Structure formats: structure tokens, C-alpha cells
Amino acid sequence: MTETRNNEIKPRLEIDAPTARDSQRTSGPQAGRERRERGTDTEGGYGGEGESRNLPPCRRKPLSTSPDTRLPMTPTVRLTDEQITFYHENGYLAVDAITTPEEIERMRAAYDEIFARQAGRDEGMQFDLAGTDEDDKTATLPQILDPRRYSEALRDTLYEANAHAIARQLLGGDAKMNGSHAIFKPAGYGAETPWHQDAAYWSPANDYHSLSVWMPLQEATPQNGCMEFVPGSHRREVAPHRHINNDPRIHGLEIVPDAVDLSGAASCPLPPGGATFHDSRTLHHTGPNRSDIPRRAFILIFGVPPTPRATPYDFPWQREEISSYTKKQARK
Ligand code: NI
Numbered sequence: 001m002t003e004t005r006n007n008e009i010k011p012r013l014e015i016d017a018p019t020a021r022d023s024q025r026t027s028g029p030q031a032g033r034e035r036r037e038r039g040t041d042t043e044g045g046y047g048g049e050g051e052s053r054n055l056p057p058c059r060r061k062p063l064s065t066s067p068d069t070r071l072p073m074t075p076t077v078r079l080t081d082e083q084i085t086f087y088h089e090n091g092y093l094a095v096d097a098i099t100t101p102e103e104i105e106r107m108r109a110a111y112d113e114i115f116a117r118q119a120g121r122d123e124g125m126q127f128d129l130a131g132t133d134e135d136d137k138t139a140t141l142p143q144i145l146d147p148r149r150y151s152e153a154l155r156d157t158l159y160e161a162n163a164h165a166i167a168r169q170l171l172g173g174d175a176k177m178n179g180s181h182a183i184f185k186p187a188g189y190g191a192e193t194p195w196h197q198d199a200a201y202w203s204p205a206n207d208y209h210s211l212s213v214w215m216p217l218q219e220a221t222p223q224n225g226c227m228e229f230v231p232g233s234h235r236r237e238v239a240p241h242r243h244i245n246n247d248p249r250i251h252g253l254e255i256v257p258d259a260v261d262l263s264g265a266a267s268c269p270l271p272p273g274g275a276t277f278h279d280s281r282t283l284h285h286t287g288p289n290r291s292d293i294p295r296r297a298f299i300l301i302f303g304v305p306p307t308p309r310a311t312p313y314d315f316p317w318q319r320e321e322i323s324s325y326t327k328k329q330a331r332k
Contacts, residue, residue: 073156073161075161075164075165076158077165077166078166079166079169087170089231090232091232091235091279092277092279092282093276093278094268094270094276095166095274095275096270096271096274097271098159098162098163098166098215098274098275099215101272101273103157103159104217104272106153107154107157107217108217108218108296109153110151110152110153111147111151111154111184111298112294113151114144114150114151114154115144119151120145124325125145125146126142127143127251127325128141128143128251129252130244130252131250132247132249132323133249133251133324138189141184141185141190141193142183142186143183143184144181144182145179145180146179146180147298154298159273159300160177163177163215163300163302166213167213170211171210172304175302176303176304177302178302178303179300181301182296182297182298182299183297184294184295184297185224185294185295187224187292187295188289190224190225190294192285192287193225193252193286194252194254194255194285195254195255195260195262195284196241196284196285197233197238197241197282197283198212199238199280200238200239200241200253200315201253203306204312204315204318205309205312206307206308207306208280208281209307210279211279211280211301211303212278213276213277213299213300213302214276214278214299215270215275215297215299215300216270216295217273217296217297218293218295218296219270219271220269221291222267223291224289224290224291224295225287225289225295226268228268228286229265229266229268229276229278229282229284230261230265230266230282230283231264233281233282233283234279234281236260237281238281240256241254241315243321248322249322249324251323251324253317260283265285280303
């Protein structure tokens with residue numbers, strides 16, 4: 001795992017005090033039906049410690065947010081022009097706070113509950129991203145697709161409203177939420193999510209204009225598996241991927257070893273409720289969880305309609321997959 005520091009400038013996120021106390025809550029954007037191209041992970045990790053003045057910008061102290069425990073659906077954040085420029089130049093952006101500590105607490109309880117009851121496992125929506133996903137094996141990187149469907153506390157949140165508002169700033173006003181997933185790294189043995197581009201999971205017939213919002217429900221550190229990105233990699237083509245360990249029984253993908261240059265990677269430790277945004281082609285990674293606390297990440301995906309490619313990519317890894325995830329999907 002590359003040990004690099006994020007020396008990029010990341011301006012602070014502007015946060016307005018939530019004022020809306022609407023009791024008339026409207027439904028948030030509806031997740032699309034789960035499809036294979038829902039994506040499967042999003043991650044990265046490593047980092048560095050230091051005095052606060054020397055911390056990478058994405059490790060700054062979280063901004064204070066309203067103690068109000070209500071969940072206003074009105075967005076409370078807005079990116080600055082500098083942040084928008086940073087995202088388009090680098091293919092990722094880290095922000096300090098995208099929701100309140102109170103909402104994080106509620107979501108963390110709901111998140112732990114749906115993993116504990118193995119929500120979605122029977123329907124192929126929960127599986128081990130990094131292993132062969134056999135029922136008698138402990139999953140080292142369990143994932144739930146569309147966790148919003150399994151817990152009300154994960155739907156129509158301030159997180160969602162703010163993520164959507166920021167996605168509209170970055171992608172355009174017609175950006176819609178296309179999916180969500182939850183990736184859990186158990187304390188002490190949670191597996192690495194290898195370097196990959198999310199577009200490698202999606203249809204080779206399209207160029208996507210999409211981003212993933214990755215929010216930890218506790219602090220995300222180099223020790224427990226925070227996000228790591230290769231700046232500017234969103235401008236590259238989709239690189240050759242394969243299934244983890246070159247084992248098509250494993251759903252998770254990894255860049256073919258030595259196929260791309262991963263130098264210059266930037267790590268983004270975050271406080272709970274901070275978030276990173278990354279393009280569907282941005283190379284990213286999270287390390288294993290070597291800490292004694294679980295690492296929970298809740299990811300939302302937004303996009304505008306993709307552009308059909310004149311010549312589709314050839315993604316042989318998608319034809320090779322024989323994972324239990326694929327088998328369960330095929331039975332649906
Ligand atoms: Ni990913």
C-alpha cells in the first residue's frame with residue numbers, strides 16, 4: 001500500500017445552519033433498481049498523522065453543525081468554486097462535514113443492525129466483496145447493495161440531501177441518485193479493497209458521468225481503511241481489471257498488477273460524517289482494517305445519463321465472473 005500524503009489544497013466546506021424544520025418531508029430521490037452496474041465498492045486507505053496545522057486538508061477538524069436532531073431535507077452545504085475546480089482537476093474531493101453528528105449516530109445504529117441480521121443476503125444483496133462468499137466462511141469485506149431499502153434511518157437523510165446537492169454542483173442540475181451501498185471492514189481483519197475504477201464494474205457500452213460519495217460513520221484513518229485516490233486518474237481510460245487474486249469466484253475487482261501507474265496517490269482520512277466524492281474513473285483504494293474499531297462506509301452514487309460509446313470497451317472480467325453474487329443475481 002502506497003504511503004503518501006495528501007498535500008492537495010482542499011478548501012473548507014461551507015455549511016449553513018439548517019433552518020428548515022419542515023414537517024412536510026418529501027421523499028428523497030429514489031434509488032434505481034439494483035443492477036450489476038450499481039457498483040460494488042469505493043474505497044482507499046493509508047495516510048499519515050501530524051499536527052493539526054500540517055494535516056492534509058481532508059483531515060481538518062469537522063465543522064460544527066446544528067445540534068438540531070431533526071432531519072431537514074433542505075441541503076445545508078454548498079461547494080465553493082475552488083472546491084468545484086479541485087474536483088474537476090483531480091477527480092476527487094474531500095469535505096469535512098456533510099451531515100450532523102446526531103444523524104451519524106442514528107445511521108451507525110441502523111447500519112450495524114442491517115449487517116447483524118444479514119439483510120439482503122438471501123436475495124443476493126449482501127455478500128463478501130473480497131472473498132468467495134461461502135455461508136460457512138467469515139466475510140472479510142461484507143457489502144450490502146441498496147442499504148436504504150433495509151432501514152428507514154438510511155433513507156431521506158440530510159446526508160442524502162447534501163450529497164445530491166453537491167452532485168448537482170459537480171455534474172449538473174439533472175444529476176440523480178442511481179444507487180447506494182454499504183461496505184463494512186470488520187475490526188482487525190477487514191480486507192483491503194484493491195485499486196480499481198468503479199466504471200470497471202459497469203457497462204462497457206457507456207461512458208459514465210457519475211460520482212460516488214463515500215461517507216464514514218466513524219473516523220476513517222489510514223489504520224482502518226480510509227480512501228486513497230490517484231489525482232487526475234479520472235482522465236484515463238478504464239484500465240485492465242481482474243477479479244481479486246485473479247479468482248472469478250470473488251466479485252471484487254482489482255487493477256491488473258502493474259497495469260497502471262499508481263504513484264502520487266493521495267490519502268483522505270476523514271472525521272465521522274465527512275465525505276469524499278470521486279469520479280467513476282478515478283483510481284481508488286482502501287487499506288485493510290488494522291484497527292480495533294469497525295470501519296463503516298455508506299456510499300451514494302449520482303450521475304447524469306451516460307454517453308453510449310462509439311466502440312464499447314471489452315471487459316473480459318465481466319464475462320469471467322462466477323461469484324456467488326452473480327449466481328444469486330442470475331436466480332432473481
Ligand atoms: Ni470503488
